[in-house]
Amino acid sequence: MSRNAPADDTLVRIRGLKFYRGTRAIFNGVDIDIPRGSVTAIMGPSGTGKTTLLKLIGGQLAPDAGTIEVDGQSVHALSKPDLYRLRMRMGMLFQTGALLTDLSVFENVAYPLREHTRLNDSMIRKLVLIKLEAVGLRGAHGLMPNELSGGMARRVALARAIALDPMMIMYDEPFTGQDPISMGVLVQLIRRLNDAARITSVVVSHDVAEASEIADLIYVISDGRVIESGSPQALREKGGEWTRQFMGGLPDGPVPFHFPAPELEGDLFGDPA
Amino acid sequence: MEWLAQLGRSGLSFSAGLGRANLLMLAMLRGVPQLLRRPRLLVEQLLSVGVLTVLIIAVSGTFVGMVLALQGYYILSRFGAEATLGVMVAASLVRELGPVVTALLFAGRAGSALSAEIGLMKATEQLSGLEMMAVNPEHRVLTPRLIAGIISMPLLAGMFSVLGVYGGWFVGVGLLGVDEGTYWAQMQSQIDWDADVLNGVIKSVVFGVVCTWIAIFQGYDCIPTSEGVSRATTRTVVHSSLAVLGLDFVLTALMFN
Numbered sequence A: 001m002s003r004n005a006p007a008d009d010t011l012v013r014i015r016g017l018k019f020y021r022g023t024r025a026i027f028n029g030v031d032i033d034i035p036r037g038s039v040t041a042i043m044g045p046s047g048t049g050k051t052t053l054l055k056l057i058g059g060q061l062a063p064d065a066g067t068i069e070v071d072g073q074s075v076h077a078l079s080k081p082d083l084y085r086l087r088m089r090m091g092m093l094f095q096t097g098a099l100l101t102d103l104s105v106f107e108n109v110a111y112p113l114r115e116h117t118r119l120n121d122s123m124i125r126k127l128v129l130i131k132l133e134a135v136g137l138r139g140a141h142g143l144m145p146n147e148l149s150g151g152m153a154r155r156v157a158l159a160r161a162i163a164l165d166p167m168m169i170m171y172d173e174p175f176t177g178q179d180p181i182s183m184g185v186l187v188q189l190i191r192r193l194n195d196a197a198r199i200t201s202v203v204v205s206h207d208v209a210e211a212s213e214i215a216d217l218i219y220v221i222s223d224g225r226v227i228e229s230g231s232p233q234a235l236r237e238k239g240g241e242w243t244r245q246f247m248g249g250l251p252d253g254p255v256p257f258h259f260p261a262p263e264l265e266g267d268l269f270g271d272p273a
Numbered sequence B: 001m002e003w004l005a006q007l008g009r010s011g012l013s014f015s016a017g018l019g020r021a022n023l024l025m026l027a028m029l030r031g032v033p034q035l036l037r038r039p040r041l042l043v044e045q046l047l048s049v050g051v052l053t054v055l056i057i058a059v060s061g062t063f064v065g066m067v068l069a070l071q072g073y074y075i076l077s078r079f080g081a082e083a084t085l086g087v088m089v090a091a092s093l094v095r096e097l098g099p100v101v102t103a104l105l106f107a108g109r110a111g112s113a114l115s116a117e118i119g120l121m122k123a124t125e126q127l128s129g130l131e132m133m134a135v136n137p138e139h140r141v142l143t144p145r146l147i148a149g150i151i152s153m154p155l156l157a158g159m160f161s162v163l164g165v166y167g168g169w170f171v172g173v174g175l176l177g178v179d180e181g182t183y184w185a186q187m188q189s190q191i192d193w194d195a196d197v198l199n200g201v202i203k204s205v206v207f208g209v210v211c212t213w214i215a216i217f218q219g220y221d222c223i224p225t226s227e228g229v230s231r232a233t234t235r236t237v238v239h240s241s242l243a244v245l246g247l248d249f250v251l252t253a254l255m256f257n
Helices: A050-057 A080-087 A105-116 A121-134 A150-161 A180-196 A208-214 A232-238 A241-248 A264-269 B002-029 B032-037 B039-079 B082-123 B126-132 B137-175 B180-190 B193-221 B226-255
Strands: A010-021 A024-035 A039-043 A065-070 A090-093 A168-172 A200-205 A217-222 A225-230
Touching (some): A010 A050, A024 A039, A039 A180, A039 A208, A050 A168, A090 B126, A121 A150, A217 A241, A225 A232, A225 A241, B002 B137, B002 B193, B032 B039, B039 B137, B082 B180, B082 B226, B126 B137, B137 B193, B193 B226
Parallel strands (some): A039 A200, A168 A200
């Protein structure tokens, strides 16, 4: 599809996605639609390939089969310059923040502006301070990344991700390892940025409560396929047994508490051999 | 048959690694035009790769020259040929010790630092972050380091040789009583610009390419964990040292028949 194709309500369209690591199928025929302007959460247990999915959407990995379209462009059919042009309209918040450790907070946020625009220093300064103000860290612009807490580093990375005013932001496990206050700040920031700047947000997470709080739509993936999708409330109320166990954090269910083992009595009182 | 299969696996793995290293080199070379438009990136790396290596090179060069003079005087004086001490010191340094020892020290100081830095950038997703910001990490991060290494090595080797000659002068002339005029005059008449100096420069440029290439590749290709970075750093020093010593033999055989 051309870049000027008419915009529809789906910003990211994934069809028949297959991706293997060696012989292990990470995705085995996944279809996902991410609506424009929404917060869409991709949820599932650890190791189901949620981060891999973001890398596939961003073109850092190539699928073995299937297509991924972002804003009407087939990501993996693009030339490198076109892919880089598309990435300039996509932001990504990495789990670690991925800040450049030899640059200050200010220079990290200024980095994409210096690389991709010809704005003068005065304009860059104003833009950087506005972006840092949006994440509540204008006062920390002179700090180095090693002087930041984990939550602050993610907020700086978020300011950097929105520096070029992207159409979408992908969040890779934004809530992992955060204290309740940092987590609350991030939850609020993701929703607020999404609504204020009309960004499309894709949040990959296994933190059910936080992701459900801000998501308009949830996709639950496991064993290489989409198990269920819908609004948080619908999934909690009408989801299948597996989804309700996952959403409710229940210790036993389709995913058993016990690792498969022989009968307890036999193991305790039977022949040890 | 298991050993044969293992040999085959190792061979395939080595070939695949060599292929990836070559592709990386091509990718870095494609970033040179961009680097010419932004020389500040090169200057920053010349500081970190070259200038910060000066101290160890300067100290080593001086002491190697001093030891050469001591050993040389001991042998030459037996034949009454101590007047040729300057030639011996200068030829040893310019032809062999300057490029080779500098390259070994460069691999230990700058090469290991390059691998660790790039490996950690990979492990902390900084390189992925650059890609997602539509910045090519090969051009933006790796190319300036490669070119800085290639420029720095001959300059460092030159510094090593010059300070070694002065170290030899200090011991030979200052402590052992060799005539100063003879020390310099013999050197001036016997050391040939093309055969000695230029060949030494060519060697150091080749070593610069090889050491920096290995260091960058090991960092970029490492497993992004602390153990992976540690192994990459070790491999950089070992592979660079072996490559320098092997190439030195080949180049010496070609240059000096």
